[in-house]
Amino acid sequence: MSKTYNVAVVGVTGAVGQTTLKLLAERNFPVASLKVFASQRSAGKKVTFRGEELIIEAVGPDSFEGIDIALFSAGSEQSREYAPRAVKAGAVVVDKSSAFRMEPDVPLVVPEINGAALAGHKGIVSCPNCTSIVTVMPLKPLHDAGTLRRVIATSYQAVSGAGVNGIADLEQEMRAWANGEAIKPTHFQHQIAFNVIPHIDSFAEDGYTGEETKLVNEVRKILDAPELPVSPTTVRVPVFTAHSIAVNAETETKVSVEQARRAFDAFPGLKVWDDPAQNRYPMPVEVEGKDDCYVGRIREDFSTANALNFWVVGDQLRKGAALNGIQIAEDMIKRGLI
């Protein structure tokens, strides 16, 4: 019998936590036992895993005794407080918050790209931001093919990237509209129904949002290209699930559209949907619920030398968060790191 593991999911009531639970079952993750944690508010409520009811516990200092793998998606504050305790108790933590991502001794991993970095872990491995993951997936094969020189990324991000409250906000605003009532935002800064909001996370002095700065820093760290010039614009759109990113990428050596298409297609976790004649290109409603990221609209950028435009879409709850987290754990098991 192959080895199984005691697993904890922290933040199980969130959008990413719920997807994590679904994927642990879907992928037959080698679970020996599963503990599910959330805030005090959800303690005592139940979730179902493989047909079995599990009672949600409030996370606390002693929650991680005997846990081998702790999958955190409860936000940075909870991660800062409890991830070190989980490590102390002997668990490996896969953290989906931004708390530790830029710490030099914490690997920031997309397994298809830099799984090798897992070897250097000190107990915590960070999962990148959802937009960073979806953007970096096609960048890696392009980087390998022609060495990236500059990247301009412009996003169309789904409300579930902001968690269950984001989903609820879009839903209730749309129902209000359908009922002829006034639209009142409850979660986002502004109405998201029939709108786009060029503001995700908080603003810094330089005019960029946290989401935009994360994209720059995380793409650099994942690709191990610390100086790569990246220019980001991140925007919320009224889509439930799956982030889309319009990418403009310049390379040191020319990569033709055909070469890029082949490189994308050969890359694990990436698929090419690019058949304009058949109106075939990736879109959120078709990518929602899928594990892979999808690339289309691949075309030469005639405005400069050695540049391509393309469009990538990924389910940010899956590959952008929960799936990538589980893939990190699977990769660590395969590498004998857990």
Add this chain to the structure above:
Amino acid sequence: MSKTYNVAVVGVTGAVGQTTLKLLAERNFPVASLKVFASQRSAGKKVTFRGEELIIEAVGPDSFEGIDIALFSAGSEQSREYAPRAVKAGAVVVDKSSAFRMEPDVPLVVPEINGAALAGHKGIVSCPNCTSIVTVMPLKPLHDAGTLRRVIATSYQAVSGAGVNGIADLEQEMRAWANGEAIKPTHFQHQIAFNVIPHIDSFAEDGYTGEETKLVNEVRKILDAPELPVSPTTVRVPVFTAHSIAVNAETETKVSVEQARRAFDAFPGLKVWDDPAQNRYPMPVEVEGKDDCYVGRIREDFSTANALNFWVVGDQLRKGAALNGIQIAEDMIKRGLI
């Protein structure tokens, strides 16, 4: 008494035609008489102008006798057939279709930018594509300040850019969703509710859409910069009215964020909404119904020298179409060209 004109609106039942009618009244355009035309299908129906009922006529070869100014927004086919007849009958045609835009002897005009080009008209003046207008409005002051070197434009386009059918499609899809019914697109290639579609107009061999190629060619013609490198991505989003464009612009000489802000603010028809601390930036739901275009998120692009990122939003039925058309006519009157 100042001069008044016999005006015809061709395509009065469309989204742009309806807005044209509204704006002629709103702006007290010097109308002596108004004729309203549409296809045979709408003939006999009525529209209201300044409290008066007008009967819609089917456009035909003899529709333009005695007309001074004909405002066309009935699509390229109708423009190709009837605009030359209107000119022959003595009218000046302001055409909002793409039919004549790239013809060398047809001025393509945004009055704030290149009204002087009107002097060369031979009877037809073209109004640029809605996305081109909203994009070029902030580009002009930036071009004047530092000479544009390269532009990357990524759009978030409202459904009313596709006319009344686009509006109806989003509405009925959203109502179906609210009623728990299946969503079936009637106008767009795919579902637009809760989705984004990276496809506007038809695809060419090079992988770009007609909308994208229009943006490149029209921005160059309006700015009189025939070689300006422009890299476009155009995307439909579930917004009713107002297009948003994320613009990355490189200039020959450095333009600071402060200089750009001042240049934008001083430019007629352009306003700066850029106060991150107050969550203030342009968005479609706030710009809908406004005449000006609004710029925000102005920030230095740290990925290359002399580049800025910014975000511009404009009501594409107003400044992007109907308003710009009427402004062309007003400018021609002022210049003594009509």
